[in-house]
Structures are given as C-alpha cells and as structure tokens.
Amino acid sequence: MAQHFRVDHRLVHGQIIHFWCPSLNITHIVVVADDMLNAPIKQSLMKMITPSHLILSFETVKSAASLYGCPHMQEQATLFIMENIQAADQFFKCCEALSAIDYQTIQLTIGATGKALNSHQMSQGVYMNDEDETIYHYLIKKGLKITMQALPEDEQCF
Amino acid sequence: MIKCVLISHGQLAEALQSAAESICGKRGHVSIVAVEPETDLQTVEETLLKVVLKGLDEPHCSGCLILVDLLGGSPSQLTAQLLNEPRVQVVTGMNLPMLIGVLNQETTDLHALTGVAIEAGTKGIKDLKKAIGGTHGTTL
Numbered sequence: 001m002a003q004h005f006r007v008d009h010r011l012v013h014g015q016i017i018h019f020w021c022p023s024l025n026i027t028h029i030v031v032v033a034d035d036m037l038n039a040p041i042k043q044s045l046m047k048m049i050t051p052s053h054l055i056l057s058f059e060t061v062k063s064a065a066s067l068y069g070c071p072h073m074q075e076q077a078t079l080f081i082m083e084n085i086q087a088a089d090q091f092f093k094c095c096e097a098l099s100a101i102d103y104q105t106i107q108l109t110i111g112a113t114g115k116a117l118n119s120h121q122m123s124q125g126v127y128m129n130d131e132d133e134t135i136y137h138y139l140i141k142k143g144l145k146i147t148m149q150a151l152p153e154d155e156q157c158f
Numbered sequence: 159m160i161k162c163v164l165i166s167h168g169q170l171a172e173a174l175q176s177a178a179e180s181i182c183g184k185r186g187h188v189s190i191v192a193v194e195p196e197t198d199l200q201t202v203e204e205t206l207l208k209v210v211l212k213g214l215d216e217p218h219c220s221g222c223l224i225l226v227d228l229l230g231g232s233p234s235q236l237t238a239q240l241l242n243e244p245r246v247q248v249v250t251g252m253n254l255p256m257l258i259g260v261l262n263q264e265t266t267d268l269h270a271l272t273g274v275a276i277e278a279g280t281k282g283i284k285d286l287k288k289a290i291g292g293t294h295g296t297t298l
Contacts, residue, residue, distance in 0.1 A: 009199055010232045017230070041238040049230030114198030125196055 003068065004079045007088050008111040011036070011081055012046040012056065015111070015151060020079065021054060023152035028055040028078040032064040032091050061087065065094030068101070084113055085128065089135045092144070103143040109156075110148045123148040123157040160220060160271055161213030162260060164252065165191040165206060165236065166227035171252070178257040185261050189213065193233045203236045214245055221245045221268030223260065225252040225275065247272040255282030 004024055008016070011031050020026065029050065036043060036058045043058055050056045055076075059067060064080060067073060082088040088108060095101035112125040119127035126148045128136060140146055148157040162185075164171035171190045179185065189209045193202050210222050222245060226234045229250040240246045247268050249256070259278025265271050 010235070012230075013235070014228065014231050039238070041241050042235060045230065045235055045238055112195070114200070115196045116198040116200070119198075127196070 002077055003073070003106070004077070005088065005106060005108045006079060006081050006111055007083070007085055007108065007113065008081055009083050009114050010112060011083060012050065014049070016079070016081065017049055017051065017054075019151050024079065025077050026054065026079045028057070028073075028076045030057045030059055030064055030067065030078055030080045032059055032061055032080055032082045032087060034060045061090045062094055064091055065098055065100065068095050069098045085110065085132050085135050085139075089139060092139070092142075103139070107145040107147065108139070110146065111150055125150050126157075159187055159216070159218050160266060160268055161210070161216065161222040162188045163191060163206070163209055163213065163222060163224045164188065164257070165193065165224060165233040166252065167193055167231060167233060168195070170227050171225075174252065174254060174257055177254055178261055182258055182261050187213070188261070191233075193231075193236070199232060199236065202232075203239060206236050207239060210240060210243075210246060218266075220266040221247065221271075223268060223271050223275065224248045225256065225260070226250045227252050249275045249279070251279055253279050253282065255279055 002024070004026070006020070011033065012029060016029070021029070031046070037060060047056055068080070080091070082091060092101060092103070110126050113127050115127045116129065119129045122128050136146065164175055169192060171192060175188055175190060191202065191206050191209060210224070213219055213222050224237055224240065224246065226237060226248060228234060234250055237248045241248065245268065249272060256275050256279030260271060260275050263271055263274050
C-alpha cells in the first residue's frame, strides 16, 4: 500500500475527505502536528467530518515517524498531513533517523499554505517565506519529489 | 441584543447578508468574516476573535451567535477557539432562511436564537414537488 505526504495548513478539511481520500484510496489519515495534541476541540471538529471507514490519528512529529516505520503501516494506504513545509522537514528528518525513509521513492504534495507576512507565491494557494523556500530546495536536493496541487484533477506544479 | 457573526468561504457570508437585508432590512448587529482561499488562517482566526470580543463588549450585548457555512471547513475550524466561551454559540450550515430567521428575532436569549437558526435553516429545505402534493397541470 502507498504512503502519501501532504502539506496543507487546513489539515483535515473537505477537500481531503471528499477528493483526496477517495482518489488515493486512503484508509488512514495521520495528522502530524505537535500542537494538535493540546487542541481537543479542533481534533473533535476534524473527527466529526471524517467518515467512519477512515482511521484518523493525531501524532507528534516523533510519534508519526515511529508510526511510519511500523511494518503494519505498509498494509494501509496512509495520508500523512503536515501544516507547513517546516513540519514536513522535521517529520522526514525523524523518519530518516529511524532509517525508515528513502527520499528518492516518496513524493510530497503541497496543497495550500496561507499567505503570511513576508511570504511569496509559489503556485496557486501556495506561499512560502525565505526559510520555507530554503527547506523546499533542500528537500528537492535530497531527492524528494515535490509537487503543488490543490485537488486531484488539478495540474501538478513543480 | 445578540451579536451575529457570519463566517464563510470567500464572499458567501457577505452575499447572504446582502440578500437577507434586501428582504428584512438593514441590521446593525451583523458582522462578516471572509476566509479567502489564500488567506493565512492565523490572521483570520485573530480577526474572528476581535470581531466577537468587540461585539460582546458592546452595551446591552448578551451573547454572540456565529453562523458558519460548512461543517468541517476552515471557517468552522476557526471557531474552535470560541467553543468554550459560554456567551458564544456556533451553528453550521448557514443558509438564507436561517439568516432571515435570526435577523427577524429580537430575543436576547442566545440559546433560543440558536434554536431559531437551526429550525429556520432546516425548515426551508423541501422537495417542492412532494411538498405541494405532486405535480399538477401540463408539462413543458
């Protein structure tokens, strides 16, 4: 089963549930966000819109990396969602430390990042500041394929 | 008075306010928060908090009712910060009948107004052919 990685500042929302999960045949969504562990109301809102046939987990960067390394995860089609590219980088680094990841064989899709102060547009809905962009180029250099795509039917931007 | 805040994807909230006010007249206690596709969510979250707190600080304000367009969308997630506040209620699935129902009430009871919003919002949804008891007359 395939593992998918996505950056989206909205985390679990309608586009994920109604378009990405069916399109990728996802069975398990893992929200990788340290601060979500202390946000029970936000968790409840996301659980409320997740259909019962999908598993939804909230993990820290570290615990998500351990989960990714578990053999049983290979039996599930999982979507790991991170809030921004910095969180994605931390997650991949933790996976790397566990020897659980090969950058050459995976792909990161950036769906949406908010237009914040000092950020510039990379593609439709995707904004990065200088630090984000440094990480973006670093990850590409490591061999990671990164695309920017809001919906499955949208064209992929590189 | 109960402060009413409409929050939606894009310009929907503003359009609904305009449509509702064209039916039941202008109301001063309604505010709009728009979540545009490319907006930084933290900024909108702060805006929503400011709008609600400003409303609650107004004289004679007994609470704030937030109407949200879509359960689970970003606008509804932004209300998470306010769900523990007893003077705030949040109703999702905002539509025109719901808004008209709310604007036509002069109650200062927040829970009663929440009930009005839900009832008006759902009552306006009908299978019209069934509701009128089947079709009558000629076809096109």
